[in-house]
Amino acid sequence: MKKVRTRFAPSPTGYMHIGNLRTALYAYLITKHEGGDFMLRIEDTDQERYVEGALDIIYRTLEKTGLVHDEGPDKDGGVGPYVQSERQASGIYMKYAKQLIEQGDAYYCFCDKERLESLKTSVSEDGTQIVNYDKHCLHLSKEEVEAKLAAGVPYVIRQNNPVEGTTTFHDEIYGDITVPNAELDDMILIKSDGFPTYNFANVVDDHLMGITHVVRGNEYLSSSPKYNRLYDAFGWEVPVYVHCPLITNEEHKKLSKRSGHASYEDLIDQGFLTEAVINFVALLGWSPEDNNEFFTLEELVKAFDYHHMSKTPAVFDMTKLRWMNGEYLKKMDFDRFYEMALPHMKEVVSKDVNFEKLAAMIKTRIEIWADIKDQIDFIEQVPDYDISMYVHKKNKTNLENSLEVLKEVQFLLEKQEDYSNDALFELLGQYAKDKEKKVGFVMWPIRVALSGKQMTPGGATELMEVLGKEESLARIQTAIDRLSQEA
Numbered sequence: 001m002k003k004v005r006t007r008f009a010p011s012p013t014g015y016m017h018i019g020n021l022r023t024a025l026y027a028y029l030i031t032k033h034e035g036g037d038f039m040l041r042i043e044d045t046d047q048e049r050y051v052e053g054a055l056d057i058i059y060r061t062l063e064k065t066g067l068v069h070d071e072g073p074d075k076d077g078g079v080g081p082y083v084q085s086e087r088q089a090s091g092i093y094m095k096y097a098k099q100l101i102e103q104g105d106a107y108y109c110f111c112d113k114e115r116l117e118s119l120k121t122s123v124s125e126d127g128t129q130i131v132n133y134d135k136h137c138l139h140l141s142k143e144e145v146e147a148k149l150a151a152g153v154p155y156v157i158r159q160n161n162p163v164e165g166t167t168t169f170h171d172e173i174y175g176d177i178t179v180p181n182a183e184l185d186d187m188i189l190i191k192s193d194g195f196p197t198y199n200f201a202n203v204v205d206d207h208l209m210g211i212t213h214v215v216r217g218n219e220y221l222s223s224s225p226k227y228n229r230l231y232d233a234f235g236w237e238v239p240v241y242v243h244c245p246l247i248t249n250e251e252h253k254k255l256s257k258r259s260g261h262a263s264y265e266d267l268i269d270q271g272f273l274t275e276a277v278i279n280f281v282a283l284l285g286w287s288p289e290d291n292n293e294f295f296t297l298e299e300l301v302k303a304f305d306y307h308h309m310s311k312t313p314a315v316f317d318m319t320k321l322r323w324m325n326g327e328y329l330k331k332m333d334f335d336r337f338y339e340m341a342l343p344h345m346k347e348v349v350s351k352d353v354n355f356e357k358l359a360a361m362i363k364t365r366i367e368i369w370a371d372i373k374d375q376i377d378f379i380e381q382v383p384d385y386d387i388s389m390y391v392h393k394k395n396k397t398n399l400e401n402s403l404e405v406l407k408e409v410q411f412l413l414e415k416q417e418d419y420s421n422d423a424l425f426e427l428l429g430q431y432a433k434d435k436e437k438k439v440g441f442v443m444w445p446i447r448v449a450l451s452g453k454q455m456t457p458g459g460a461t462e463l464m465e466v467l468g469k470e471e472s473l474a475r476i477q478t479a480i481d482r483l484s485q486e487a
Helices: 018-033 054-065 084-089 092-103 113-118 142-150 198-208 218-234 264-269 274-282 297-303 318-331 334-348 355-362 369-380 399-415 421-434 439-451 460-467 469-486
Strands: 005-008 037-040 106-109 120-122 129-131 156-159 166-171 175-180 188-190 213-217 240-244
Touching: 005 018, 005 213, 018 037, 018 054, 018 213, 018 240, 018 264, 018 274, 018 297, 054 264, 054 274, 084 092, 084 198, 092 106, 092 156, 092 188, 092 198, 092 218, 106 142, 113 120, 156 218, 166 218, 166 240, 175 218, 188 198, 198 218, 213 218, 218 240, 264 274, 274 297, 274 318, 334 355, 334 369, 355 369, 355 460, 399 421, 399 439, 399 469, 421 439, 421 460, 439 460, 439 469, 460 469
Parallel strands: 005 037, 213 240
Antiparallel strands: 106 156, 120 129, 156 188, 166 175
16 A cells, blocks of 8 residues: 655745644644655745745744644655745746647647736626636647747646546545536646746646645635646546535634634634644544544544545634633643743733732633633722622622621731631631621622622632732722722
C-alpha cells in the first residue's frame, strides 16, 4: 500500500481563516492516522494578493496548534522547492503547459480585455457575471500563433476541454459526481504574467510531490472535473479527493472577521484555548463513532476516520465553543490556570489582593479569559448599585434588617484576626445561629456590600478572604453609611 501523503497549501493572503485551519487539521489527521507524511506548501502564485507577514501567521498557527509538518520550505523532503513562486522560477509549470499544447489539451489565447468583457453573461439575479470562453483562439493556425508570439502579443494558456459528453469523478465524501462537459470552461492554466493559476499549479505540484489524498473545501468540487482531465492528459494517477463541507455562522451565512469567529488568532485573542479550538474545529463536519466530544490532538489522530465526515454544512456555534472552552478551563491543572489567568486578572485589579484565591474562585465560572473582567471588576472598585439589591425574597432580607446585620457583623469582623474563608464562615455561621436565622440572611447583605453585585464568583466569606480585613471593613462601612441615609 502506498504511503499516505497529504498537504496543506495555503496562500499568504492574510489571517488563518477557520476554514483553512480545518483543512490543515483534517489533512494532518488523515495522514497521521495512517502513519503518513504531512506537507506544507506555500501557494503564492497570486502575487497581487500577497500580504506581508502572512507567512509568519501560517507558520505560527501550525506551530501553536501542534500541526507539525514533515516537509515544507523549512524542511526539505526531496521534492522541493515548496514555494510555488520558486517552482515557477525554475520553469516547471510552463514546461507542462507546453506539453499540453503539443498534445492538443491546451492552447494559447491572445484575446484582450475588451473581447473577454464582451463574452460576459449574468448567471444570477444579483448581477453576478462570468466569462464563458468561446474557444476563439483554439482555431488560430499554427502560423498565426507563432506570429503573435514573435510579435510579443500578451497571452494566457487555456485548458482545452471537450464540449460534448460528460466527465465523472469520485469524492470520498460526496461520492461519484458527473458533469456535462459543456459546463467545463477552458480555464486558464498560465496567466499573462507567466505565473500558473492555482488550478494548474496544484495539479502539477500534487503529482510531482507524491500527494495521495487531496483535502480541501467543497467550493473546489466544481473544478475537480477539470483537474481530472489534466491528470488524464498527463497520464497521471488521480489522487483521493476529500472535500470538506462548508462552514457557516449561526445564521447559516459565510463566516466573517467582523463576527469574531473567522480566524484562529481572533479566537485566541478573544480568550479561547488552542486545544479547545482544535477540538471544536475537528467536529465541524466530522462525527466520532462513540459521540465523544472531547479529544486531545493525539486522540484525534487515533479516532479520525474521514469516512465519517458530513456532506451538509457545519455550523460554527460560538455558544458551543464557549461551553467547550469552559470545560477545558475547569479541567485544567490549577497551576497552569493561575499562570494563564494572572495577566488577565491584573488588567482589571491593581490592588494587592490574593490573586491565587481569586483564580480558584473564578476557575469554574468563566468560559473564556475575557469573562474574567466581568467576574472580578468589583475587586478593584465597588460599582454604583441600587440599594434595592439588599432586598432578597428567598433570604428574607430587606433594607432595614440588612443595615442591622451589617452593623452587628462589623463589630465581630473588626475583632476577627483570622480572615481565612473557613474561619470567617464559622464566625458568621455562629452569628446566624445565635440570631436564629439562616446563613443566607447574614451572608447576602455582606456580599452586596463587598461587591455591589448579585452574582459573584464566590460567597461573602470567600470575597473577604481575597479582599483582606482592611478593605472588607471599609466596604461594609460604606454600605452602612449609604443604607443609613437611604433606608
